[in-house]
Amino acid sequence: MRKLAALFIFVLPVLIAGCSEQTAAPKPAFRSSDRTEAKAVESGSAEPTERYSPGEDKKPTEWIANRLVEISRRYFSQLEEAQNKGLPFEAFRENLQRYMTDRFIEQEQLEQYYKGGEGLTRLFLIHYQPGTLKARTIILEQTDNRIVVKTMRLANDLNSGYYEVSTLVYSGGDWLLDEKRREDMPEGGFQLTTQEAAAYLQNDPYAEKPFQSVKYVGNKTLAYFHGEFALFYQFDCDGETYYISPVDGYVLAADLKHY
Incomplete structure (x- = not known):
């Protein structure tokens, strides 16, 4: 943990924004020419609830970044609503299945967190940040039914910085978060431009x-x-x-x- 000077203090609030529901669009058709192993997202201001569909003038990396932010925002907004209403986890799970696979729900132990047994650890595991996604999103794998991307988690007072590798799969008419794993920051760091x-x-x-x-x-x-x-x-x-x-x-x- 770093020592900060008196003039420099880093504050880490958890800012959770809500996001309204939208209907699913047709399955996006990615072109093989769109594949890349190192492609940064443009720093635009597109809404996170937009869908990528054939014919749209939107780069795949930008759409993927927006989709991940959308999933994060929906999760937190609906989590708060469900807990305030005292809904059982199974009722909350029905909403989760609109943007997460059962595999992700189980692996990330979201039921345990919902019932209050996991503290804040699980919360941060799916808290995607627009800033880092728009700064650098790298596509590792891309097919008609599966997308794997690498994004950054910048250093703060709680961690030393690392990569996150996320997998989206196409199921039930939409792209769902299927897996998320951590990858250590390489020697020499991110080397941000x-x-x-x-x-x-x-x-x-x-x-x-x-x-x-x-x-x-x-x-x-x-x-x-x-x-x-x-x-x-x-x-x-x-x-x-x-x-x-x-x-x-x-x-x-x-x-x-x-x-």
Whole structure:
């Protein structure tokens, strides 16, 4: 766990946004020419509930990122509603099956978490963040019925940063989350580009409102960190200063007024 300077404090709130239900669209037809092993998502502002269907002018990586965020938002919004109503897990499970497979539900022990036995650990396992997805989403495998992607979980006070490999399968007229596993960050870290860092900050889920202007200022070495972790990208975000590590994505703010 890092020691932070008095001027730099990292806050990790859990911001859960609701998402309305939509009907499923026809099965998307991906082209083999769309396959890639290293393709970053464009930093657009598409709604997470959009579906990818033939003929749409949307890159597969952007659609996949939106689908993962949609699944995360629906889960948290419906979890809160079901618990407030005191519904049994089986009733809640019927909603889960619209965007998760039974295999995922069992492997992630969502019933145990629903009943209060898992604490926050399971919650974070499926908390996809728009910022990291839009910064870098890598397609590892893509067929008509299966998509495997690698995304990032940036470092914070609770973890040192790692990759997440997620599998979506086509079933029952929609793409469902089937598996999610952790992969250690490689030696040398993520090595974020300035464009990827800017995409993350523009879609920062913890900011009070989306930044309209994100400008890369330059590199800065912070005295309270050591070695390669001491080098940060410095950004001007609507007049506020942010620092983000290109190694593991750790973010620092010069003040807290935006939280």
